[in-house]
Structure formats: C-alpha cells, structure tokens
Amino acid sequence: MVINVNRYKCGYCGACVSVCPMGAIELIETWIVVDDTCNNCGICSRLCPVGALEVST
Amino acid sequence: MKDRYDIIVVGAGPAGSTTAKTAASRGLDVLMIEKRQQIGDPVRCAEGVNKEYIRNFVRPDPAWISAEVKGSRIYAPNGKMVEMGEELSGVEVGYVLERKVFDRALAMEAAHAGAQVMVKTRASGLLTNNGYVTGIIAQHMGKSYDIKCDIVIGADGVESKIGRWAGIDTTIKPGGLCSCMQYLITDIDVDPDFCEFYLGNGIAPTGYIWVFPKGKNEANVGIGISGFLPKNQTVNDLLDDFVKKKYPKGKIIELIYGGVPACGTIERTVSNGLILVGDAARQSDPLTGGGIFNSIWAGDMAGKVAVKAIKSSDVSAEFLQEYERKWRAEIGKNIDTSLIVKNRFLTLSDDDMNTLADSLENMDLKTVSLLGLVWTLFKTNKKLLWDLRSIFKDIKEIKGVDFDDIENID
Ligand SMILES: Cc1cc2nc3c(=O)[nH]c(=O)nc-3n(C[C@H](O)[C@H](O)[C@H](O)COP(=O)(O)OP(=O)(O)OC[C@H]3O[C@@H](n4cnc5c(N)ncnc54)[C@H](O)[C@@H]3O)c2cc1C
Ligand code: SF4
Numbered sequence: 001m002v003i004n005v006n007r008y009k010c011g012y013c014g015a016c017v018s019v020c021p022m023g024a025i026e027l028i029e030t031w032i033v034v035d036d037t038c039n040n041c042g043i044c045s046r047l048c049p050v051g052a053l054e055v056s057t
Numbered sequence: 058m059k060d061r062y063d064i065i066v067v068g069a070g071p072a073g074s075t076t077a078k079t080a081a082s083r084g085l086d087v088l089m090i091e092k093r094q095q096i097g098d099p100v101r102c103a104e105g106v107n108k109e110y111i112r113n114f115v116r117p118d119p120a121w122i123s124a125e126v127k128g129s130r131i132y133a134p135n136g137k138m139v140e141m142g143e144e145l146s147g148v149e150v151g152y153v154l155e156r157k158v159f160d161r162a163l164a165m166e167a168a169h170a171g172a173q174v175m176v177k178t179r180a181s182g183l184l185t186n187n188g189y190v191t192g193i194i195a196q197h198m199g200k201s202y203d204i205k206c207d208i209v210i211g212a213d214g215v216e217s218k219i220g221r222w223a224g225i226d227t228t229i230k231p232g233g234l235c236s237c238m239q240y241l242i243t244d245i246d247v248d249p250d251f252c253e254f255y256l257g258n259g260i261a262p263t264g265y266i267w268v269f270p271k272g273k274n275e276a277n278v279g280i281g282i283s284g285f286l287p288k289n290q291t292v293n294d295l296l297d298d299f300v301k302k303k304y305p306k307g308k309i310i311e312l313i314y315g316g317v318p319a320c321g322t323i324e325r326t327v328s329n330g331l332i333l334v335g336d337a338a339r340q341s342d343p344l345t346g347g348g349i350f351n352s353i354w355a356g357d358m359a360g361k362v363a364v365k366a367i368k369s370s371d372v373s374a375e376f377l378q379e380y381e382r383k384w385r386a387e388i389g390k391n392i393d394t395s396l397i398v399k400n401r402f403l404t405l406s407d408d409d410m411n412t413l414a415d416s417l418e419n420m421d422l423k424t425v426s427l428l429g430l431v432w433t434l435f436k437t438n439k440k441l442l443w444d445l446r447s448i449f450k451d452i453k454e455i456k457g458v459d460f461d462d463i464e465n466i467d
C-alpha cells in the first residue's frame with residue numbers, strides 16, 4: 001500500500017499532517033510530501049476533506 | 058536576519074503574531090517566520106469571532122470586519138430553528154472577519170512593535186543543547202540557516218511539527234480532528250444579521266454546516282466533520298449536496314479546506330526553551346471549532362511569560378509552567394467543558410436533536426451564555442443529557458439563567 005498525493009485536488013490545508021501517527025507528512029509551502037516513515041495506516045486518507053490522499057496497493 | 062534572537066516565533070497566524078507583538082513591545086528581540094509567501098492566505102477559517110472578546114486585545118478596524126451579526130440561528134434536522142443572542146453563541150459569533158486582512162494586520166502590529174518578520178521561511182527542525190531547545194533550522198529560498206534563540210514559540214497551526222520535534226506528542230487522534238471545507242458564495246440571499254448552523258446526521262454526520270454572512274449577498278458556507286465518513290464519501294461531497302439544494306443559483310468565488318483541532322487539551326505545551334501556542338497547542342474549542350480568540354489570548358499569555366523567563370535568565374520547562382498554568386485555568390477549562398458537550402452531542406440521533414430543539418421553544422435565549430444554554434437543555438432533558446452533569450458540579454452561578462446547584466438535581 002502506498003499513499004499518493006493528488007496535487008490537483010490537494011488544497012494544502014495541513015489537516016493530514018496533524019493526524020499522521022508517524023509524523024511522515026509535511027506541508028511545505030503549498031505542497032504535501034510523505035516520507036518513508038509512513039506505515040500505510042491510511043488515517044490521513046480518511047480525513048482529507050477532499051480525498052486528495054489516495055491509497056494504492 | 059541575524060544568527061541569534063531572544064525568541065523565535067514559528068508561524069504568523071493570530072497566535073504567532075500576538076506572541077511576537079507582546080514580547081517585542083516589552084523589549085525582547087523577536088524573529089517571526091512564516092513559511093507562506095502571504096500571511097493569512099489561503100484562509101482556513103469561517104471567520105466568526107466574538108467581538109467583545111476580541112476587543113480586549115485588538116482595536117477593531119473596519120478593514121478586517123466583513124460583517125457584524127446579532128446572533129446565531131441553529132437549525133435542527135427537522136428544520137426547527139433556535140435563535141440565540143450574540144453572547145450565547147460563545148466564542149464564534151459577533152464579527153465575521155476578513156481573515157486575510159486581519160492576520161496581516163496582526164503581523165504588522167508585531168512588526169511595528171519591533172519584531173523582525175520573514176515570509177517564505179520554514180522551520181525544518183530544532184537546534185538543541187543539553188535537553189534545551191536553543192533555536193531552529195530555517196529554510197529560505199533553497200538555503201538552510203541555523204538561528205539561535207532562548208525560547209522557540211511553536212505557533213505553527215494545525216500542522217504543527219515544533220511540538221513533535223521537541224518530544225511533545227501533538228498527534229491528533231481520529232475523531233479529534235474536525236475536517237472542514239468551505240465555499241465563499243456570492244449572489245445569494247442571506248440574513249446579514251445571523252450566523253446559521255445546520256445540524257443533522259444526513260447533511261453533516263458528527264458535525265455541522267455553517268453559513269456565516271459576509272454581507273447581504275455573500276456568505277462563508279462550510280462544513281466540519283469529526284468522525285470518519287464512509288470510504289466512498291468526502292466532506293467535499295456533503296458540502297456540495299447542501300449547497301446545490303440551498304443555493305442552486307449561488308456563485309462560488311473561493312474554496313478552502315482545513316482541519317481544526319477539536320481534540321481537547323494535550324498533556325504538555327512547554328518544554329525547556331519551548332512554548333506551544335494556538336492550534337499548535339490544540340487550544341481551539343472542540344465544540345464550536347473556534348480558535349481565533351483562544352490563539353490570541355494564549356499568545357498574549359505566552360509573550361508575557363517569555364519576557365519574564367528571559368529577564369530572569371531561566372527558560373526551563375519549570376519556569377515556563379507559569380504559561381501552562383495560566384492558559385489551562387481559563388482557556389483550558391472552557392475547552393474541557395466543550396469537549397464533554399461535544400462528545401455527548403456527537404452521539405445524538407436526529408430525533409434526539411429535534412427533541413432538544415423542541416424543548417427550547419418559547420424560551421428567551423438572547424442573553425444567556427453557552428454554558429447557560431447547555432444548562433437549560435440539561436434541566437429539561439435530563440435523561441438524554443445525563444452525561445453532562447459533571448460540567449455543572451463546581452459551578453455556583455450561570456449568567457442569564459436560573460441556576461440551582463447540581464446537588465439539588467434528582
Ligand atoms: C474551515 C475552518 C473554519 C474555522 N472557523 C473558525 C471560526 O469561525 N472562528 C474561529 O475562531 N476559528 C475558526 N477556525 C479555527 C481558526 O482558524 C484557528 O484556530 C486559528 O487560525 C489558529 O491560529 P494559529 O495562529 O494557532 O494558527 P494558524 O492561523 O493556522 O497559523 C499557523 C501559521 O504557521 C505557519 N507555519 C506552519 N508550519 C510552519 C513552519 N514549519 N515554518 C514556518 N511557518 C509555519 C502556517 O503557514 C500558518 O500561517 C476555523 C478553522 C477552519 C479550518
Ligand atoms: S488534508 Fe488533503 S487537502 Fe489538506 S493538505 Fe492534506 S492532502 Fe492536501
């Protein structure tokens with residue numbers, strides 16, 4: 001499972017950053033990066049208001 | 058930019074700017090950094106704030122006031138409306154701000170007080186020494202800088218990393234984050250005198266929809282949801298459903314997303330050489346989602362404590378406890394109450410909400426406080442709201458309502 005950020009949907013609000021238990025997400029100015037500490041828990045993708053975090057297997 | 062300051066404030070929202078202004082105006086050498094190019098933009102806010110509260114800290118300026126409202130109207134799932142005065146609405150209504158201008162005005166006040174401000178500058182880590190935070194690593198235009206200071210103020214909002222870097226767990230657990238989206242809609246008919254709230258598990262499960270007027274024909278129309286939605290549904294879908302029905306002819310001129318910490322207080326907001334403030338300290342109200350005023354209030358406290366600490370040459374967590382104690386005694390207490398109410402309201406069915414709205418029929422709610430409303434509801438719906446009784450235990454008086462001591466409740 002991998003988290004992909006759909007840059008065309010993301011509104012760089014930072015909501016996902018606050019819920020990531022691993023601290024794997026960072027909001028840099030206007031884009032989101034997910035680093036390799038991500039454990040694929042999927043929480044961020046459930047809380048993104050617009051569904052910009054897509055889980056692919 | 059110098060390589061050393063008394064304090065460095067990370068984040069130029071209401072919390073950061075207020076802390077920076079408070080500290081700089083009392084003689085500290087302050088740097089405030091903001092990772093965005095433009096302070097306050099994009100807005101992540103419905104922009105409602107209690108005007109009496111805000112006036113304690115900032116002189117009102119028509120440049121950042123979009124509308125002044127008289128109160129709020131809450132719509133139960135069956136459409137029954139409950140009207141409340143401005144005071145009752147607690148922290149969220151009074152002024153509807155223009156946050157882009159407001160946030161910038163607060164940053165300017167900090168600058169005028171003597172703080173140095175740097176935009177497009179992001180903190181990417183902390184400097185530490187002997188268990189103390191001693192500065193930040195900052196990124197600006199592709200270059201990295203080590204900047205030292207005595208106290209770092211983490212005012213970096215919902216996406217805060219400063220606390221985590223210092224070993225404070227600020228992760229918001231699922232259920233604790235209110236996931237939001239909002240349109241600014243124009244060419245619609247709104248009542249410019251009232252903020253509106255719409256409840257119902259169909260339109261906004263574990264949350265609500267708001268309509269905050271920004272004039273006669275414009276409003277912020279948004280939604281906040283605390284729980285998980287089904288996998289194939291987003292907050293965006295729910296808002297679109299509402300807007301299509303309610304404002305089919307409206308024109309959307311802005312769209313924003315955001316998350317509000319609605320998790321209640323966290324265990325710790327200071328460590329050696331570090332203070333967290335505002336959304337970074339999870340100080341927003343879990344029930345209303347309001348965080349502007351708390352951020353300003355806490356920023357004022359943080360700035361004052363930072364001044365004292367630096368003048369006493371003691372920036373230990375122990376010294377900074379004074380901030381912790383102060384905000385918990387006032388802001389923290391309100392947050393705790395709101396969390397209890399929120400947790401109960403999250404589990405109400407539509408029928409329960411209708412029953413509660415019905416029980417307020419013919420009551421005059423113009424001048425009671427939020428606590429007063431909760432009390433009024435509790436008294437007439439004891440079975441439904443029995444879980445809320447703990448809130449009233451230590452309270453002797455509630456403004457605007459007949460309050461009999463909780464001990465006399467059977
Ligand atoms: C949709 C929505 C509606 C809301 N409605 C209301 C309302 O009606 N009334 C109300 O009172 N509150 C409301 N709130 C809450 C309110 O917006 C926040 O509580 C308030 O903005 C918190 O202020 P702050 O200064 O703590 O954080 P913010 O205003 O979020 O400011 C934090 C700043 O820090 C910057 N930053 C973050 N990380 C870094 C870094 N590493 N380096 C440099 N800079 C950084 C960010 O870019 C940002 O500018 C709402 C929130 C949302 C999302
Ligand atoms: S929560 Fe969604 S919209 Fe917000 S920053 Fe994360 S990915 Fe982007």
Ligand code: SF4
Pocket residue numbers: 003019020021022023024025034037038039040041042043044045
């Ligand atoms: S899937 Fe889990 S660990 Fe990975 S980025 Fe999202 S919240 Fe963090």
